[in-house]
Amino acid sequence: MIHMGIGYDVHRLVEGRKLVLGGVEIPHDRGLEGHSDADVLIHAICDALFGALGESDIGHFFPNNDPRWRDQASSVFLKEAVRLIRLRGGRVINVDSTLIAEAPKIGPHIKKMKTHLSALLEIHPGRLAIKATTNEGLGFVGRGEGIAAMAVASVDLPL
Numbered sequence: 001m002i003h004m005g006i007g008y009d010v011h012r013l014v015e016g017r018k019l020v021l022g023g024v025e026i027p028h029d030r031g032l033e034g035h036s037d038a039d040v041l042i043h044a045i046c047d048a049l050f051g052a053l054g055e056s057d058i059g060h061f062f063p064n065n066d067p068r069w070r071d072q073a074s075s076v077f078l079k080e081a082v083r084l085i086r087l088r089g090g091r092v093i094n095v096d097s098t099l100i101a102e103a104p105k106i107g108p109h110i111k112k113m114k115t116h117l118s119a120l121l122e123i124h125p126g127r128l129a130i131k132a133t134t135n136e137g138l139g140f141v142g143r144g145e146g147i148a149a150m151a152v153a154s155v156d157l158p159l
């Protein structure tokens with residue numbers, strides 16, 4: 001049976017933090033604020049996978065008051081989501097995602113993100129899409145106050 005899931009996340013851009021998107025460190029004057037490394041793309045993908053499983057959101061599995069997840073690489077969360085799918089006898093079919101950021105330019109980093117994330121998802125890179133857009137200068141994303149991400153996932157489960 002094919003199960004769909006949707007994920008959305010936002011993190012604030014602040015000074016003094018590294019910018020990590022899709023598990024890749026990207027040179028920028030600011031980074032995303034959060035308890036973990038605040039990788040907004042991985043968080044949205046995790047929520048899409050948990051959604052496909054009929055589960056709660058990423059904050060339920062990895063609470064932001066748990067010291068274990070402090071400054072944790074979000075790749076760990078994605079690995080855990082995929083492990084949960086495997087435990088249920090399932091597999092990821094495909095993931096589609098969009099990063100919404102006014103800056104920096106995401107395009108040059110997408111290939112590296114795809115290689116990294118498709119390995120964690122245990123899928124061929126052709127089954128993972130990472131797209132990027134600006135917000136045309138509108139709203140909090142347009143003002144460069146934060147970065148948002150959206151994702152959908154399909155997961156094959158025994159029932």
Ligand code: MG
Nearest residue numbers: 009010040043
């Ligand atoms: Mg998040």
